[in-house]
Amino acid sequence: MKKTALIFGISGQDGSYLSELLLTKGYRVVGSSRDAQMSRFSNLVRLKIRDQVEVESAALNDFRSVLQVLKKIRPDEVYNLAGQSSVGLSFDQPVESFESISIGTLNLLEAIRFLEAPIKIYNASSSECFGNTDGRPADEFTPFRPRSPYAVAKAAAFWQMANYREAYGLFACSGLLFNHESPLRPQRFVTRKIVNAACRIAAGMNEKLELGNISVERDWGWAPEYVEAMWLMLQQDNPDDYVIATGETNRLEDFVDGVFTSLGLNWGEHVKTNRNLFRPTDILTVKANPGKAAQKLGWKARYKMRDVARMMVEEEKEGWEKL
Amino acid sequence: MGKTMKKALITGITGQDGAYLAEFLLKKDYEVHGIKRRASLFNTDRIDHLYQDPHESERRFVLHYGDLTDSTNLIRIIQQIQPDEIYNLAAQSHVKVSFETPEYTANADALGALRLLEAIRILGLEKRTKFYQASTSELYGLVQETPQNEKTPFYPRSPYAVAKLYAYWITVNYREAYGLFGCNGILFNHESPLRGETFVTRKITRGLARIKLGFQDSLFLGNLDGKRDWGHARDYVELMWLMLQQEKPKDYVVSTGKQHSVREFVNVAGKELGFDIRWEGEGVEEKGYNQKTDRCIVAVDPRYFRPTEVDALLGDSNLAREELGWEPKTSFEDMVAEMVAHDLREAERDLLCRREGFFVPNGIE
Numbered sequence: 195m196k197k198t199a200l201i202f203g204i205s206g207q208d209g210s211y212l213s214e215l216l217l218t219k220g221y222r223v224v225g226s227s228r229d230a231q232m233s234r235f236s237n238l239v240r241l242k243i244r245d246q247v248e249v250e251s252a253a254l255n256d257f258r259s260v261l262q263v264l265k266k267i268r269p270d271e272v273y274n275l276a277g278q279s280s281v282g283l284s285f286d287q288p289v290e291s292f293e294s295i296s297i298g299t300l301n302l303l304e305a306i307r308f309l310e311a312p313i314k315i316y317n318a319s320s321s322e323c324f325g326n327t328d329g330r331p332a333d334e335f336t337p338f339r340p341r342s343p344y345a346v347a348k349a350a351a352f353w354q355m356a357n358y359r360e361a362y363g364l365f366a367c368s369g370l371l372f373n374h375e376s377p378l379r380p381q382r383f384v385t386r387k388i389v390n391a392a393c394r395i396a397a398g399m400n401e402k403l404e405l406g407n408i409s410v411e412r413d414w415g416w417a418p419e420y421v422e423a424m425w426l427m428l429q430q431d432n433p434d435d436y437v438i439a440t441g442e443t444n445r446l447e448d449f450v451d452g453v454f455t456s457l458g459l460n461w462g463e464h465v466k467t468n469r470n471l472f473r474p475t476d477i478l479t480v481k482a483n484p485g486k487a488a489q490k491l492g493w494k495a496r497y498k499m500r501d502v503a504r505m506m507v508e509e510e511k512e513g514w515e516k517l
Numbered sequence: 518m519g520k521t522m523k524k525a526l527i528t529g530i531t532g533q534d535g536a537y538l539a540e541f542l543l544k545k546d547y548e549v550h551g552i553k554r555r556a557s558l559f560n561t562d563r564i565d566h567l568y569q570d571p572h573e574s575e576r577r578f579v580l581h582y583g584d585l586t587d588s589t590n591l592i593r594i595i596q597q598i599q600p601d602e603i604y605n606l607a608a609q610s611h612v613k614v615s616f617e618t619p620e621y622t623a624n625a626d627a628l629g630a631l632r633l634l635e636a637i638r639i640l641g642l643e644k645r646t647k648f649y650q651a652s653t654s655e656l657y658g659l660v661q662e663t664p665q666n667e668k669t670p671f672y673p674r675s676p677y678a679v680a681k682l683y684a685y686w687i688t689v690n691y692r693e694a695y696g697l698f699g700c701n702g703i704l705f706n707h708e709s710p711l712r713g714e715t716f717v718t719r720k721i722t723r724g725l726a727r728i729k730l731g732f733q734d735s736l737f738l739g740n741l742d743g744k745r746d747w748g749h750a751r752d753y754v755e756l757m758w759l760m761l762q763q764e765k766p767k768d769y770v771v772s773t774g775k776q777h778s779v780r781e782f783v784n785v786a787g788k789e790l791g792f793d794i795r796w797e798g799e800g801v802e803e804k805g806y807n808q809k810t811d812r813c814i815v816a817v818d819p820r821y822f823r824p825t826e827v828d829a830l831l832g833d834s835n836l837a838r839e840e841l842g843w844e845p846k847t848s849f850e851d852m853v854a855e856m857v858a859h860d861l862r863e864a865e866r867d868l869l870c871r872r873e874g875f876f877v878p879n880g881i882e
Contacts, residue, residue: 257620285694288631288635288687289588289628289631289632289635292627292628292631292683293628296623296627296683297620297623297624300619300620300623300676301620304619304620337670337671338670338671338686340686340690341690341693342690342694343631343687343690345686345690346683346686346687346690347683349682349683349686350623350627350679350680350682350683353673353678353679353682354619354676354679357673357674357675357676357679357825360674360824360825361616361674361675361823361824361825362824473694474693474694474695475690475693475694
């Protein structure tokens, strides 16, 4: 029997790559968007899978809406990738961040409980929950120390998942994903912003790339392979939470270097830092230990930061050549 | 009103902690403002003794209608009062009920704290108004170490605890991001005669007192093995205030450092009333008998079990003791005795009313 997956937040980077993966696995893929008729699903179009995916309108902060779409689609697996996804924006929209992330997750859990259906659920948690990791690599036992309204809301959603798993026996998994990038990242994300500007500069534009704090450290991976970990979590015998990362830490400066170097440029000549772009509270150091995912899911990141930078540049250039 | 008089705003002023804190701050010469929700029944009985008629001059105790789920209402109240200190004690505070009303609990307890923090920022009061957030030992849930201190990782086990976790971290974040003077008091269980009747301690003292006077035959409880660190609410509100008088904002655990089971609580309360309770059976079948009459007066009802239980909590409040010079004044036994005496008196009043032919409501959980 063909399995059905319902993806909340299908318009985004992860939703699009996950759709692609599940289609190759023979799933019927249904995605939701707040207004499916108005949404262009440009990422699905770009991956050339728009016509293979069904779409439904659904708003996660509205219980009726969630219940309705679950009843109609009758999914085997639900992937919740929806919700406000920008750390920076969450300082300006703290309430919306909580409602879309935490109340949204709660509505999904309550709806599944209400239907008493054996629906497995994956929730996109985030490495932002950990905050600064104090040099010790973060694993599934590392306490949270969130540093933004986005991260606090994600921490609440993580514990809601754990509580519904423990209290009601739901098959609920959280993936604590570290940064994962791709050409589908919107430009308000710093990686895409860097790639985009560097390509313009390489093409002869006379401009400076303005960045915030470039000494921050992150663990950057390749989004198309991270979505595989999400799927793997729901194929296990027991529901559990997993850290998903490359295990390699780099400074933002290194990523900038990776991008500019792959274009034959020296980043120092083109980048300036602007204190106004610093966040009120930022995470400075991050280290991840994805050992459990390797051991239990057999999942390991193939691409590290420099590969990610290079591949993003290649795609960006290709996109420009088509214009 | 005196010019130098400090102003405090208390959300949740109609609750146990709100009432004790209001009384404490009035004694410290504060002008005290409180927010109460509109209700079709009077809900101010815990603070009626503090009430001042609006027509009085020199009024130092003022109530405002409001709700933590209404942002503009909070902004307006805070704008009008310009408080020096805000104590956020309002919440859907019942763990068991939170499993039934998870969304409301998130809205009031998690977003409620955020709305207050945002109101302070929107009004530009970050440098003036200090903020106290009522955090809770329920954050520790499935405890990761014993005893629990400020560094113990959280493991919330109920929608209530998850909502409070959000409120805890958002308070920390606003302190770090915007320099707001925000403190979390991680209070372990704190009880008193003013505790809500549906909370286990009050349910025990009230139930046993009513059994004593023949209003009911027995008392039904949930998990008798649950262990808690119980202090007196009156002692704990002092710490809320102390936290906001320090040079720097910080989070503190507030606890007695002593642990008792629900069963022990029943024994101590029973003894106060002259009940010698003998326990028989196990688990759901466990019953407490009045030794003298051999009648069952305490039984277990699984209805009161929670989908995920918090088994044992024990707080390490050394930081508060060392840095704030605080220590709990009331012993466990004295606290239970005070609660029993209060509930026995209420039961006696009800008995008198009933004897004189007046209707006496029983209180339905």
